[in-house]
Structures are given as structure tokens and as C-alpha cells.
Amino acid sequence: MIYPKIPMAQTAIQLCKAKGVKHIIISPGSRNAPLTIGFSNDDYFKCYSIVDERCAAFFALGIAQQLQEPTAVVCTSGSALLNYYPAVAEAFYSDIPLIVLSADRPKHLIGVGDGQTINQKNVFESHILYSANLKLDLRDIENGIEEELPIFKSLENKAETLLGLKKTVQEYNEETINKAINTAILKKGPVHINLPFDEPLYDMVNELSVAPVFIAAEDKPLQIDDSILNACVKDWNTASKKMVIVGVNQPNQIEKRWLDVLATDNSVVVFTETTSNLHHDAFFPSIDKIIAPLKHEDFEMLQPDILLTFGGLVVSKKIKAFLRTHKPKQHWHVDLKKANDTFFSLNCFIETTPNYFFSEFLPKTKRIESDYNAYWAHVKQSRLKKHDDYLKSIDFSDLKVFDAVLSSIPNDTILHLGNSSTVRYAQLFNLNKTLEVFCNRGTSGIDGCTSTAIGGAVARAEQTTLISGDLSFLYDSNALWNNHIPNNFRIIIINNEGGGIFRILPGHKNTENFDTYFETNHHLTAEHLCKMYGFKYESVSDEITLQSALGTFYSEDNQPKLLEIFTPKNLNDEILLNYFRFLR
Structure with a gap:
């Protein structure tokens, strides 16, 4: 098999392979040649060539969105990397695992007027889960291309430095790449691995010169603090108006048995959106169709005691305006990663998956007498008829x-x-x-x-x-x-x-x-x-x-x-x- 000669490129490619990163979207360039050579000559990878880096990054995001597994994009140095930013931001806010592999100039060529060069380190700082800035493979310390590693401060003898530095750089790069890819896998979001390559870039070898250490991604067990769970159960069992809103949600993510429990509770109204991918005859899709025509007294009737949300961002501006004005007494959000205070009333972040929360929570709840669902179900039917009548006219x-x-x-x-x-x-x-x-x-x-x-x-x-x-x-x-x-x-x-x-x-x-x-x-x-x-x-x-x-x-x-x-x-x-x- 053909490999790039540069150890850093070999390391990144082998660790992508070991962690199951199969889909690689490559935009043409010279500085990224070591990565392109390695990925495209290994039959394990499915490589795609897309010229426009902005399109390439969104194309990769689309693959990752469907497969729910990391997809990598590879680009050359300079402004090519900046064209990834819109997709990186989308991946950051949509929890999509995207791995950016950017080739870079060596440190001594940055900021000196060399072509196709920008400050690439931490360029996505505000919209990235982890930035891995790799170290250049040492070949000639006398040329001033050494990296800033702690070993230089602890070793006084140059001979000792030369003997120990290559291993130290390799270990650092292995650990950093492992951490980056593991972060994309576990935390579901974008990471950036910046790889400074020195020339020659196109040299190839038939055997690997490095065997990078594989560090497995270790997920934390799902759990909910008993005090939080018990408090939620107690409040739920006494509230007569509970509203559930589901934002962006992957298809088939929520077990049907939990949806059935929510659907048959007369004190619960479940609002779903087009992007929620949840369906039940008792649920309320088309939120705006329900909310838009309401008057002030209707809003007060709809105002929930408890608002439970899960999933990603909510599209409906009308539901946001309603709940920001007619705030629920409590707002709970269930998610493994983050809780947006979209309605300015969040008081409980339950840090787990919706399925696990429902499995621990719903069996402990009880139904209470309420006409909350029945009233709004009647409104829904009325809206559906008017919707159909209007479309005909x-x-x-x-x-x-x-x-x-x-x-x-x-x-x-x-x-x-x-x-x-x-x-x-x-x-x-x-x-x-x-x-x-x-x-x-x-x-x-x-x-x-x-x-x-x-x-x-x-x-x-x-x-x-x-x-x-x-x-x-x-x-x-x-x-x-x-x-x-x-x-x-x-x-x-x-x-x-x-x-x-x-x-x-x-x-x-x-x-x-x-x-x-x-x-x-x-x-x-x-x-x-x-x-x-x-x-x-x-x-x-x-x-x-x-x-x-x-x-x-x-x-x-x-x-x-x-x-x-x-x-x-x-x-x-x-x-x-x-x-x-x-x-x-």
C-alpha cells in the first residue's frame, strides 16, 4: 500500500481509520497532499473530491447528519480553511460530528509573507468543541523549526533534545488526535485538527514509519440524580397543564412506548415541529396553526404549569413569543449536552437522553384529571378544517x-x-x-x-x-x-x-x-x-x-x-x- 512519508500524516490517517471515520471529503490543494495521498490510497476510506470548500463542508455535514458518525473534510492551507466556517458553525449548534483536517505551513513560515498562509490555529475558537494544533515532525533543530514543547525547558543538552524530541512530538500528536476524534464521537460536534507540513509534500513510502496508539472513546454511563428525578415526579403529578415541545429530532430516536404514555395523558399537550420526526394522532403538529389565531384569554388557558422540552432548536417564532410572555412556572430541558434557555424560564437541566429520562421518569408518574389536552384537541380539529377550507379557496x-x-x-x-x-x-x-x-x-x-x-x-x-x-x-x-x-x-x-x-x-x-x-x-x-x-x-x-x-x-x-x-x-x-x- 502507498503511504505519505510524513509521520504526522500517517498518524492522522491511521487514527481516523481505527476510529471508524470512513467518509473523507477532499478539496484540491498542494499543502494537504500528504493527507490526500494517504486517504485516497486506502480502500477502507470512501473519498469524495469537491472543489468548493464551503460546499465540501456542508456535503460532509449531510453525510454525518444521516449516519450520525464523524465525517472528515480535508483542505489545503490559507483561506480554504475559512470556507469551512459556515458548516462548522452549523455542526456546532446542530450537534453533528464533523472533523476538519487542515494542512498548514510550518510555524517558521507563518507571518513572514509566505503565500497562501493565514493564522490557522484555533481559527474556529468560538464554534468548535476541540482544536488540535499538531507539532511539526522534527528534522533539523539547527534551522530553527523546533516546536514549543516542555522538553526544551527541562533539557539543557542539545544532544538529549535531539534524542528525545521526535518521540515526544509523536506522542503529543497521537494524544491530541485521539482526543479530537473522541470528542467528535462522544460530544457530537465539530473538531479541528491543524497539521503543519513542511516540504517535500509528495514523497511516498510502502510501509508505515509510525504505529500510533489508539485511545478508545469512553462514554459516561447514563444517570439522573435521584433528588432531581423525585422532585420532577412530584411536581408532574400535581400539575394539571403540562406542555411538551420537541425541536429538531433524529427519526426513530424516541421509543414509541414513551410517546404513547405522553399521548394518553389528558394533562399533557405535545407540540411537535416538522423537524421533530415524531408522530402521534394525539400530538399537535403545525404549532403556528394553533398559536397564531389565539387571543389573550386563550394564551392564558394554554399557558403551562410545566414545560418539558427536548431536541434541538425550535423553528416556530410564535411559540417562542407566547412562552416568553406567558412563562411556565417550570421549564425542564432534557439533553446530554446543552440546555438553551429559549423561553427565558429554564430552571431544570436534566443531563441525559430523552429515552433514558422517560424510562426513569414516566413509570413513576400518575395521571390526574384535566381537560387541558381535550380542549386543545378540539381547537386542533377546528383549525384543520379551516386550513382545508382556505386552501380550496x-x-x-x-x-x-x-x-x-x-x-x-x-x-x-x-x-x-x-x-x-x-x-x-x-x-x-x-x-x-x-x-x-x-x-x-x-x-x-x-x-x-x-x-x-x-x-x-x-x-x-x-x-x-x-x-x-x-x-x-x-x-x-x-x-x-x-x-x-x-x-x-x-x-x-x-x-x-x-x-x-x-x-x-x-x-x-x-x-x-x-x-x-x-x-x-x-x-x-x-x-x-x-x-x-x-x-x-x-x-x-x-x-x-x-x-x-x-x-x-x-x-x-x-x-x-x-x-x-x-x-x-x-x-x-x-x-x-x-x-x-x-x-x-
């Missing part, structure tokens, strides 16, 4: 399109949602329960939605469909510069010629300033991009042709497909705003 628009598109997606497939208006429109509909739904809600940015969806599609055999707005798609159009896109991948673009969500928000619409700087009007389409990148393209602009196109859109083909739906930008906002008025 409106013209072709974004809302009408989402109704048609969301109901057309085949069973047991994967749905990726773009951010901004796309995920918010989807929130208004009860989705097919067999779908797995994903969206980059960690930072809620539009910058990598397409790249993430393509990465996810590569990781899974099931068909993947991305629904995106026009700005989101165009912003990340380099995502299509990718030779790995499966033929069963589908993109649906809802093109309203700009950032349609800004027409819904307060502002002076239909002015030159608004159209240019907020809505960002354009007349671009995806047609020529599809021709360049090998997608089958189709466009529609009315309900009849939309239904016809959707009838064959998901069928097998020898290339991926893109459907672009043009909607009337000057009508969409009024139809949506009138929707909430109609619900009242």
Missing part, C-alpha cells in the same frame, strides 16, 4: 404549491427543507408520517442547504428530495459541482423571484429600496445550471401543470431531476397573511 401561490408538493413526496423517503420561508411554510402542514425530515436549523442559514441535502443523499439509499427557495438554491449553486450526486436525488425550487419571506415581515414593500436590498429581486432560473451539471429540468407556473409534473417527477431516471415552480411574488404574502386571519 385560494389562487396559485406559495401556500398552494406547498400543499401540492408536500403531499406528493413518496412514502419512506427523505425530505430536506431549505431555510427561511421553506421550512416555515412546511410547518403549516401535517406531513406524511413515513418521511424523515431534515433541515439545517443550527444556524438557520441558507448557505449550505443544497450541499447538505446532496451529502445526505449520498449517504442513504432511499430517495432524497430537497425543497428550496430560489435565493437559497442560487446561493449554494456550486453544490451541483459534484460528481457524486445519485440519480434518485430530486430538487424542487419554489421561485418567487426573491426573498419572499421579507414581504411577510414588517417593512415598506413595493419600493425600490425594499425590492433591491431586502427582497433582492431577480429573474434568474435554474435551467442553465441544470444543463451544465446534468440535471433533468422542468418548470411550471400553474396548478394544472404542477400536478402533471409531480406525477412523474419521482420516477426512476438515469439522472437527477430538478423541478422549478414559479409563483406570483406580489400575491404570496397576502395569501399567507390572510391564511392566519382566516383561521381566527
Whole structure:
């Protein structure tokens, strides 16, 4: 087998292999040649070549999001590394294990005007779980390339330094790489390993010169402090209004038996979101459909005694505004890692998994008499009828399109949602329960939605469909510069010629300033991009042709497909705003 000659590169590659990091996304460059040589010449790794580092990082994030295991990205030195930052931030806030392997110049070449060089150490400091800054393999201490290790302070004799330093550098690098990858595995988030390589970069050998020590990732046992558990049980058993809100949640993560317990408790209302991937007839999806029409006295009736939350970030602005004003007496959050005080009332962080919490907690609870669930279940049914009545009455628009598109997606497939208006429109509909739904809600940015969806599609055999707005798609159009896109991948673009969500928000619409700087009007389409990148393209602009196109859109083909739906930008906002008025 062919290996890079540089021991540091051998060490990083062998430890990735030992820890099961299989998917490696490589962007071209020279300084990262030792890593590229090692990964691409080992059949264990599945390597992908993606030129645009921003797209590459989101592509890797999509794979890691689906497999729930670390995926690595490899880049050269300089600004290439900075292009990873949006995906690193998304991984940080969405708890996705992403390993950044960045090649760097040696220390003596940084800050002296050498090309393609920036300060790479700790560059992701505020959005990273661990930064590993490796030490250069020592070859010639006389050239002033020694690293700052404690051994220099304790050894006075240069001969002793030369005899002991190489082993010390190797041990340091092994320990640091082990810690970085273990952190990504255990804490579910991004880590950065910065590797300074000196030339020559392309030398290869047939045998490894190092055998790095493998340090296993040791997970802590799940547990809950008895005093906290008992206090929660006591309060739960006396509260007549309990609300559960589930944010972003992996499919099939919560055991059905615990969902059934919550669903059959008359004192509990469970609000789920499109990204929650939880379904039960007694639950309350489409939060905004329930919350938006409420009056002050209704909010007081809905205000919970106890709010229990788990999962990631919550999309609904309306539920946030409601609970920040009508605060629960108690807010508990269950998570292994962090608790966001989203509603400004958090008083109990239960540091474990939801499944373990429910297994310890729910068997000790008891049901009490309450009409909390029954009352809001009646409201839900009323809203559903009005929702259906309104959709029958409106013209072709974004809302009408989402109704048609969301109901057309085949069973047991994967749905990726773009951010901004796309995920918010989807929130208004009860989705097919067999779908797995994903969206980059960690930072809620539009910058990598397409790249993430393509990465996810590569990781899974099931068909993947991305629904995106026009700005989101165009912003990340380099995502299509990718030779790995499966033929069963589908993109649906809802093109309203700009950032349609800004027409819904307060502002002076239909002015030159608004159209240019907020809505960002354009007349671009995806047609020529599809021709360049090998997608089958189709466009529609009315309900009849939309239904016809959707009838064959998901069928097998020898290339991926893109459907672009043009909607009337000057009508969409009024139809949506009138929707909430109609619900009242």
C-alpha cells in the first residue's frame, strides 16, 4: 500500500481509520497532499473530491447528519480553511460530528509573507468543541523549526533534545488526535485538527514509519440524580397543564412506548415541529396553526404549569413569543449536552437522553384529571378544517404549491427543507408520517442547504428530495459541482423571484429600496445550471401543470431531476397573511 512519508500524516490517517471515520471529503490543494495521498490510497476510506470548500463542508455535514458518525473534510492551507466556517458553525449548534483536517505551513513560515498562509490555529475558537494544533515532525533543530514543547525547558543538552524530541512530538500528536476524534464521537460536534507540513509534500513510502496508539472513546454511563428525578415526579403529578415541545429530532430516536404514555395523558399537550420526526394522532403538529389565531384569554388557558422540552432548536417564532410572555412556572430541558434557555424560564437541566429520562421518569408518574389536552384537541380539529377550507379557496401561490408538493413526496423517503420561508411554510402542514425530515436549523442559514441535502443523499439509499427557495438554491449553486450526486436525488425550487419571506415581515414593500436590498429581486432560473451539471429540468407556473409534473417527477431516471415552480411574488404574502386571519 502507498503511504505519505510524513509521520504526522500517517498518524492522522491511521487514527481516523481505527476510529471508524470512513467518509473523507477532499478539496484540491498542494499543502494537504500528504493527507490526500494517504486517504485516497486506502480502500477502507470512501473519498469524495469537491472543489468548493464551503460546499465540501456542508456535503460532509449531510453525510454525518444521516449516519450520525464523524465525517472528515480535508483542505489545503490559507483561506480554504475559512470556507469551512459556515458548516462548522452549523455542526456546532446542530450537534453533528464533523472533523476538519487542515494542512498548514510550518510555524517558521507563518507571518513572514509566505503565500497562501493565514493564522490557522484555533481559527474556529468560538464554534468548535476541540482544536488540535499538531507539532511539526522534527528534522533539523539547527534551522530553527523546533516546536514549543516542555522538553526544551527541562533539557539543557542539545544532544538529549535531539534524542528525545521526535518521540515526544509523536506522542503529543497521537494524544491530541485521539482526543479530537473522541470528542467528535462522544460530544457530537465539530473538531479541528491543524497539521503543519513542511516540504517535500509528495514523497511516498510502502510501509508505515509510525504505529500510533489508539485511545478508545469512553462514554459516561447514563444517570439522573435521584433528588432531581423525585422532585420532577412530584411536581408532574400535581400539575394539571403540562406542555411538551420537541425541536429538531433524529427519526426513530424516541421509543414509541414513551410517546404513547405522553399521548394518553389528558394533562399533557405535545407540540411537535416538522423537524421533530415524531408522530402521534394525539400530538399537535403545525404549532403556528394553533398559536397564531389565539387571543389573550386563550394564551392564558394554554399557558403551562410545566414545560418539558427536548431536541434541538425550535423553528416556530410564535411559540417562542407566547412562552416568553406567558412563562411556565417550570421549564425542564432534557439533553446530554446543552440546555438553551429559549423561553427565558429554564430552571431544570436534566443531563441525559430523552429515552433514558422517560424510562426513569414516566413509570413513576400518575395521571390526574384535566381537560387541558381535550380542549386543545378540539381547537386542533377546528383549525384543520379551516386550513382545508382556505386552501380550496385560494389562487396559485406559495401556500398552494406547498400543499401540492408536500403531499406528493413518496412514502419512506427523505425530505430536506431549505431555510427561511421553506421550512416555515412546511410547518403549516401535517406531513406524511413515513418521511424523515431534515433541515439545517443550527444556524438557520441558507448557505449550505443544497450541499447538505446532496451529502445526505449520498449517504442513504432511499430517495432524497430537497425543497428550496430560489435565493437559497442560487446561493449554494456550486453544490451541483459534484460528481457524486445519485440519480434518485430530486430538487424542487419554489421561485418567487426573491426573498419572499421579507414581504411577510414588517417593512415598506413595493419600493425600490425594499425590492433591491431586502427582497433582492431577480429573474434568474435554474435551467442553465441544470444543463451544465446534468440535471433533468422542468418548470411550471400553474396548478394544472404542477400536478402533471409531480406525477412523474419521482420516477426512476438515469439522472437527477430538478423541478422549478414559479409563483406570483406580489400575491404570496397576502395569501399567507390572510391564511392566519382566516383561521381566527
